[in-house]
Amino acid sequence: MANVKSRVRENPATKPKADASAKPQGPIGREAVLDAAIHQFSIAGYDGTTMREIASVSGMLVGSIYYYFSSKxxxxxxxxxxxxxxxxxxxxxxxxxxxxxxxxxxxxxxxxxxxxxxxxxxxxxxxxxxxxxxxxxxxxxxxxxxxxxxxxxxxxxxxxxxxxxxxxxxxxxxxxxxxxxxxxxxxxxxxxxxxxxxxxxxxxxxxxxx
Known part of the structure; x- marks a missing residue:
């Protein structure tokens, strides 16, 4: 595998976190929560992600997420x-x-x-x-x-x-x-x-x- 070091992807852990105030396009619901969760988990991992961050990215209140999911x-x-x-x-x-x-x-x-x-x-x-x-x-x-x-x-x-x-x-x-x-x-x-x-x-x- 030639020149692997020059082709290494950027470490996700070093990437800056996305603007938590960003609001997704389209209707808010279970799919929006899943998309927001995948986005946040991919940035910070399971341990480093909070429900509040997921709620902010999805455009929902934290309490609304618990309507779909009982826990993180x-x-x-x-x-x-x-x-x-x-x-x-x-x-x-x-x-x-x-x-x-x-x-x-x-x-x-x-x-x-x-x-x-x-x-x-x-x-x-x-x-x-x-x-x-x-x-x-x-x-x-x-x-x-x-x-x-x-x-x-x-x-x-x-x-x-x-x-x-x-x-x-x-x-x-x-x-x-x-x-x-x-x-x-x-x-x-x-x-x-x-x-x-x-x-x-x-x-x-x-x-x-x-």
């Missing part, structure tokens, strides 16, 4: 699930069910990287929040959300003709880890688009298993 934890779970479903939808949309498994894996990878690298806030809330740092109940729900996404790849990988002895579980983890790591070094001004990066990565894996 419940709001975070809903925002995390919303972000997961956003990325899952992009992956599903990219896949041609009639294509061969390697082509479908490439398509799934392309949908994933395009969504993750072009929709920063959705990806941030998933990648920067590690389930194992949370209490058991919260952790288990977060892991169940992520499992929906991983299953999209697991289903495809189960049909790929891998070399004898290759552990499909480790192969899946290698694919997902490789794709997720692009979040830390991808540069929008770099030479390759998310689609090209995904295609090259899957091609390398395919050549290694030929």
């Amino acid at each position: 934890e419940q709001l975070f779970l809903a925002a995390h699930e919303h972000a997961i479903e956003h990325i899952c939808a992009a992956v599903r949309k990219s896949i041609d069910p009639a294509a061969d498994p390697w082509t479908r894996l490439t398509q799934a990878a392309q949908g994933y990287l395009e969504s993750m690298l072009n929709d920063y806030e959705y990806a941030s809330i998933i990648i920067s929040e590690f389930p194992r740092r949370r209490a058991d109940e919260l952790r288990d729900v977060l892991i169940s959300h992520r499992q929906r996404f991983e299953d999209l790849f697991a289903d495809i990988i189960s049909e790929i003709p891998l070399r004898k002895g290759v552990d499909r579980s480790y192969f899946r983890l290698a694919v997902l880890g490789m794709l997720a790591w692009t979040y830390t070094w991808y540069n929008p001004k770099g030479r390759d688009s998310p689609r090209v990066i995904a295609k090259k990565m899957v091609s390398m894996l395919r050549e290694a298993n030929s």
Whole structure:
């Protein structure tokens, strides 16, 4: 991976906080709260975000948020699930069910990287929040959300003709880890688009298993 340091993305933690007085466009409701929560969580993380900040960005009173969500934890779970479903939808949309498994894996990878690298806030809330740092109940729900996404790849990988002895579980983890790591070094001004990066990565894996 040549010249990685020059392509490292800006650390979200060093980004200035958005103007909390900014008001979103459109109707105020549950979706507006989720969008505001994802925005704030992507900037400051779960621990560094307050309900008051989310309320300010969404244009609602703090008390109004509790009409939809009983706690910050419940709001975070809903925002995390919303972000997961956003990325899952992009992956599903990219896949041609009639294509061969390697082509479908490439398509799934392309949908994933395009969504993750072009929709920063959705990806941030998933990648920067590690389930194992949370209490058991919260952790288990977060892991169940992520499992929906991983299953999209697991289903495809189960049909790929891998070399004898290759552990499909480790192969899946290698694919997902490789794709997720692009979040830390991808540069929008770099030479390759998310689609090209995904295609090259899957091609390398395919050549290694030929």
